[in-house]
Amino acid sequence: MSTERTLSIIKPDGVTRSLIGTVIERFESQSLKVVAAKLQQLTTEQAQEFYGVHKERPFYNDLVKYMTSGPVLTMVLEGENAVLQNRTIMGATNPAEAAEGTIRRDFAESIEANVVHGSDSAENAAIEIDFFFNSSEIVSY
Numbered sequence: 061m062s063t064e065r066t067l068s069i070i071k072p073d074g075v076t077r078s079l080i081g082t083v084i085e086r087f088e089s090q091s092l093k094v095v096a097a098k099l100q101q102l103t104t105e106q107a108q109e110f111y112g113v114h115k116e117r118p119f120y121n122d123l124v125k126y127m128t129s130g131p132v133l134t135m136v137l138e139g140e141n142a143v144l145q146n147r148t149i150m151g152a153t154n155p156a157e158a159a160e161g162t163i164r165r166d167f168a169e170s171i172e173a174n175v176v177h178g179s180d181s182a183e184n185a186a187i188e189i190d191f192f193f194n195s196s197e198i199v200s201y
């Protein structure tokens with residue numbers, strides 16, 4: 061077991077549907093601590109760069125539009141095996157395939173508007189945390 065950090069984003073559909081508290085409750089009740097948080101409106105350039113890995117995919121332009129359609133809550137989560145733990149709490153990308161009791165199964169409206177983002181590896185977590193936060197914005201407790 062090792063303590064890790066991962067990047068979480070409550071996407072615009074989650075923020076505008078007032079699911080911030082509900083989503084954070086899922087993390088805190090399963091031993092993930094919020095050690096940084098920022099509510100922000102992403103620019104098109106930020107969303108394009110953040111999801112650059114998907115730029116050849118047919119859904120890329122819609123994804124960028126969706127991610128800039130309203131505010132997002134970007135967070136750093138910390139805990140034992142935080143990367144995998146967060147992905148487990150989130151559920152599969154497609155809510156129709158997400159396990160019972162996961163955030164996406166319970167709240168996602170579609171494969172696109174699926175409430176949350178979570179880093180998919182420790183390596184990407186480090187890159188994604190660095191994309192949104194300075195080290196001075198991340199706390200310990």
Ligand code: ADP
Binds near residue numbers: 177
């Ligand atoms: P995840 O967020 O589970 O890591 P991906 O990295 O594959 O999933 O995709 C990034 C985001 O792009 C998804 O969370 C979702 O918002 C959107 N997306 C993924 N696949 C599709 C699709 N087939 N159609 C529309 N949007 C999609």
Ligand code: MG
Binds near residue numbers: 180
């Ligand atoms: Mg992904």
